[in-house]
Amino acid sequence: MDHAAFGWLTPLLSYVMACIGAALGLRCTVRALSATGRSRRNWLLTAASAIGTGIWTMHFVAMLGFATTGTEIRYDVPLTILSLLVAMIVVGAGVFAVGYSRDRARALVLGGLTTGLGVASMHYLGMAALRLHGTVHYDPLMVGLSVLIAVVAATAALWAGLNIKSPVAVTVASLVMGAAVSSMHYTGMFAVSVHVTPSGASLPGATAMQFIFPLAVGLGSYLFLTSAFVALSPTAGEREASASAQRPVESAAH
Template sequence: MSGDIDGFTYGAVTPTAAFVMAALGSSLGMRCLTRALHPRSAFRPGWLTLGAAATGCGMWISHSVAMMGFSIGGTHLTYDADRSFLGLGVTIAVVGVGLFVAGYLGRSPAGLGVAGVITGAGVAAVHFTGMTAVRTSGRLLPDRAMVVLSCVVAVVAATAALRAATGPRTARSSLVAGPLLAAAVTGTHYTAMYALSYRPASAAGDAHSHPSIPTLLPLLTAPVFMLLLTALVLSLDPFVHGGETMRADRAQPAVERAGRGK
């Protein structure tokens, strides 16, 4: 029917693809965080910056893919490209602050809590800044209670992901943290979209006239390239591999014991 909102136009395809892309970007980002915490890390700020870029791009791609399954009956949707890319920048910046807090203070409960809240805010940012780029002939009205709930989902899942990533510094930790953060991204998106309502232009009286594009697909090139670049950098670093990292972590206490015994 006209005005009816459907977030699953292509069934389970878009939610599944959105989760996979968020998990990919988040796993790469959490692996960079794990690498930054390595006892022999030579350039922690660089790894954290790379992790923020990968995580933010993965989140943004996930939101863009999820929006491909979003439709409103009888209404044509377009997207403001400038606002979409602004959302990408905001997400990377906010997530970056969260990862830097986790990278330097995340092993303490207070540091992990602060990092979780900030990273959760980044998860929420990718959705809500992305929604400001949607152009319709009417107005999209979010339900405030569901907005609050979606932000809670984002913070809780983001904190759990950072806890996993800053725990045992192994490849397995980032493989656990990535899907947790992906759950935050997709959970936030679909929770916020659940109670979204649409008011036609005839009732709202404010149809949009901004220049826009019909789909977000052309904008995915740069973020996808960023994920590929991150994967390449990680694959070339010898200390990223689980065995190397675990041996380094286990060797550290032994060195300290040997020093105390002298």
């Protein structure tokens, strides 16, 4: 098996996507905690979609570099899309738990556990979507380690969302989170062994370039555009400062 058929391109690009998703999710969570009502809900939804999309894109960009000698690899389309939905829904549950709970410590533990298990579920659902000539086996110890890394990474991400406010700190946290998510992915991949059964039969599903690559590009574009929107939108503090600056002007006009 080869986990980097294109050299360092796919591991590096997948890490970048994980970092962007984490950074955007953390910034949205920070915005949510300083907002109320519908605005808080919308920021949390954006955070969940960003983190879920970033993790999913990281996984499948990395999978573009996965190859096994003696067999082609295809992907079951419905299962692959299901893995994306699972990532966003379960990450959303964890983010909302932290965003609305009054007991932050309890929410952090439950949210981290839920989100981490969701990330692991996304990974192994994505692996279940693999179609190849042969059978896939897993090392239980490495699988368990990958799940543990996912839970720890998710808990750390939610903790960062609650406690880290400055853009510089968010950037550092997102780099660490990107490394943690990438570690979880490759730990899970090292748990895999493939017993190839050569066959001339055609495999069901879509190739990575037919399906995974276009979808990853689309989701990556979503992350970049949403990042630009979040970066350009004023924070609650900036809006208050702007409103305060306008009040003396309005008073003078009257």
